[in-house]
Amino acid sequence: SQQGEEDPQALSIQEGENATMNCSYKTSINNLQWYRQNSGRGLVHLILIRSNEREKHSGRLRVTLDTSKKSSSLLITASRAADTASYFCATQYSGGGADGLTFGKGTHLIIQP
């Protein structure tokens, strides 16, 4: 199974700045998803991008996918203190069926007020 690797592992920025997180994976995928997790809490789905898509927007989120480089990026614009959380990318294989997600190591984002 493929594995997502994310960088940076930790990111601290000032409120109002933009935050960019990157994710790489190893094998072919059907889609890549981004999730947010507040400390010790559940995972909240942010956005899903399919392998035939290159860019997707949702509110202050922008996701890009480069299948030739097997990488994706998540951009959060005009960050807020409430965006402080861990962000994970997760890939879903092309194998069919109820495939489980393979998560990356995550980026811990801290927004300084």
Added chain:
Amino acid sequence: AAGVIQSPRHLIKEKRETATLKCYPIPRHDTVYWYQQGPGQDPQFLISFYEKMQSDKGSIPDRFSAQQFSDYHSELNMSSLELGDSALYFCASSLVPNYNEQFFGPGTRLTVL
């Protein structure tokens, strides 16, 4: 809107005991996934079910078993518990199994003493 329900939310067990975690998917969702997240780790996929049949299998130990019942709820049974089984266990559900957003529950925090 109804979300994924997991019970119990917290569970403390001794080594070598057994534990049963329950998951109630979002109404009309027919696919259930189980994930394990150790402290400071990314979530690891364990197993999934679609229409009451096992669909995909990840890194689930042989000591663990799971099933999905006729009402679509699922149970994860864990036997001969080890200290290393201490983790957050998440259940997720989706409406159709293939390549769609998974909705995560709040998790069950299992502590093995």
